[in-house]
Amino acid sequence: MAEDVKPTRKNLMEIEDRIDLSERGHGTLEKKRDGLIMEFMDILDKAQDVRGELSDDYEEAQKKINMARAMEGDVAVRGAAAALQEHPEITTESKNIMGVVVPQIESSRVSKSLDERGYGIMGTSARIDEAAEAYEDLLESIILAAEVETAMKKMLREIETTKRRVNALEFKLLPELYENQEYIEQKLEEQEREETFRLKKIKEKKEQEEREEREAEADAAADEPEMEQATAGGVPGN
Amino acid sequence: MSQEIAVVGDPEFTTGFRLAGVRRFENVADEQKGTELDDAVTTVLDDEGVGIVVMHDDDLEHLSRNVRQDVETSVEPVVVTIGSGTGGGGLRDQIKRAIGIDLMEEDEEDNE
Numbered sequence: 001m002a003e004d005v006k007p008t009r010k011n012l013m014e015i016e017d018r019i020d021l022s023e024r025g026h027g028t029l030e031k032k033r034d035g036l037i038m039e040f041m042d043i044l045d046k047a048q049d050v051r052g053e054l055s056d057d058y059e060e061a062q063k064k065i066n067m068a069r070a071m072e073g074d075v076a077v078r079g080a081a082a083a084l085q086e087h088p089e090i091t092t093e094s095k096n097i098m099g100v101v102v103p104q105i106e107s108s109r110v111s112k113s114l115d116e117r118g119y120g121i122m123g124t125s126a127r128i129d130e131a132a133e134a135y136e137d138l139l140e141s142i143i144l145a146a147e148v149e150t151a152m153k154k155m156l157r158e159i160e161t162t163k164r165r166v167n168a169l170e171f172k173l174l175p176e177l178y179e180n181q182e183y184i185e186q187k188l189e190e191q192e193r194e195e196t197f198r199l200k201k202i203k204e205k206k207e208q209e210e211r212e213e214r215e216a217e218a219d220a221a222a223d224e225p226e227m228e229q230a231t232a233g234g235v236p237g238n
Numbered sequence: 239m240s241q242e243i244a245v246v247g248d249p250e251f252t253t254g255f256r257l258a259g260v261r262r263f264e265n266v267a268d269e270q271k272g273t274e275l276d277d278a279v280t281t282v283l284d285d286e287g288v289g290i291v292v293m294h295d296d297d298l299e300h301l302s303r304n305v306r307q308d309v310e311t312s313v314e315p316v317v318v319t320i321g322s323g324t325g326g327g328g329l330r331d332q333i334k335r336a337i338g339i340d341l342m343e344e345d346e347e348d349n350e
Contacts, residue, residue, distance in 0.1 A: 037337060044333075044341060058320045065254045078249075081256035088259050089240040090289045105289070108240075112259065128257070135258035139243065142318050146290045150316040152329065160336040 005180050007187030015184065019177045026169040032098065033162045039097050040155045047148045054141045061134035068127035080128050086116050088139060100158045102151035107143045111136045241289030244282040244315070246275070251294050262288060271300040279305055288315045295321035 005011055068077050088110040094101045117132060244262040245255040248271075252263040262285075264278035275297060282291050291309075298306060298319060309317045310329070330342045 040337070041341075054318075054320060061254055065257070077257070078253055081253050084256060084259045084261070086259055087261045088243060090243065091240045092289060109259065117259075131254065132257045135254045138320075139255070139258050139260070142243070142290065142292055142320070146316045146318050149318065149329070150313050153311065153313050153316070153332070156329075156332045156336045160332075163336065 005184060007184045007191070009188065012181065012184045012188065015177055015181050019174070019181065022169055022174055022177060026166060026174065029162055029166045029169065033159060033166055035098050036100070036155060036159045036162060040152070040159060043148060043151050043155065047145075047152055050141065050145045050148050054138075054145050057134070057138040057141045061131070061138045064127070064131040064134040068125075068131040071127045072125055076124065077128060077131070080124050080132070084117060086112050090143060097151070097155070098158075100151075100154050102154055103147060105143050105147045107140070110139050110143070241315070242287055243290045243292065244285070244288045245292045246278050246282055247292075247294050247297055255292065260292075271297065275300045276302050276305045279309060283308060283312060283315065283317075285315075291315050291317045293317060293319050295319045 005015070065077065086109050089108050091106045091108070093104045093106065095104050096102075111133075117129075242262045243255075243260050244264070245252045245260050246264045247266065248268050249265045252260075252265055256263060262282070264282060266274050266278050279291075279293070279301060282288050291312075293309070298309065301309065309319075311332075330340065333342065334340050
């Protein structure tokens with residue numbers, strides 16, 4: 001609050017420096033926020049495309065596995081699923097978008113050839129192969145969606161933080177600093193006016209004293225000739 | 239570090255992914271989702287070897303409030319939900335909060 005600061009010139013200079021810094025920071029953060037939102041919009045478009053593909057792939061994969069279940073029986077499908085030996089793995093690398101580290105997910109061994117799957121060719125039918133292939137495609141889409149959605153979540157978090165900082169500067173810190181600056185300036189002006197008024201008063205008093213002194217001297221000077229006359233007139237009488 | 243993909247859901251949901259080679263899975267039968275799904279999701283979220291968790295959209299309804307919030311905000315591992323919805327329930331709220339406008343609204347209207 002404005003009442004907490006001492007109205008000194010040093011404080012005023014400090015506050016002016018802080019205002020300068022905060023205004024610069026506010027401008028920079030605003031630019032960062034706008035930049036992040038623009039980047040986010042690009043990612044959002046991408047995310048919506050990926051989401052669309054993902055639900056198409058999921059529907060397709062479900063159709064295929066239901067068909068396999070209907071033709072081969074649930075046990076055969078589960079048996080084939082349990083026999084898989086190659087497992088998909090993902091490695092994450094990071095990319096920096098305006099200070100936000102977003103992942104880039106690389107996948108390996110997602111799509112496998114028939115002989116790599118491990119459940120054998122003879123014991124299972126083409127329906128199971130089709131279902132496995134559809135699910136491999138779905139996994140690829142999921143990995144892409146994971147990458148895009150992680151990036152979105154991280155960017156949203158950063159946008160929120162930046163927005164909060166911008167608002168804190170704009171609506172809390174800067175108004176307080178302006179208030180303090182105004183308070184100190186007014187106090188200093190008031191002190192200056194008081195000082196001028198005091199000086200005027202002192203000057204008036206001094207002038208008054210000088211005037212009185214001069215009058216006293218003048219009176220004294222006017223009295224002296226009378227006295228001299230009186231003494232001069234008295235001597236001849238003696 | 240290489241990580242794995244995990245699937246959480248009913249056996250019918252996880253079988254397909256196992257067919258694609260996913261070996262980290264948590265089977266929770268439909269009737270036990272109310273009680274056991276929370277624990278299953280927490281286990282895979284705490285596992286450092288898991289990079290992506292796949293769940294069905296409808297299963298989110300069975301989660302308790304805290305776990306659901308973890309699922310919606312978790313970045314490592316990231317949870318991808320597939321199924322009926324748009325998959326962006328938590329994300330949509332987050333966008334509304336961060337940007338100030340509902341960016342996903344128009345797309346849903348387009349879909350309708």
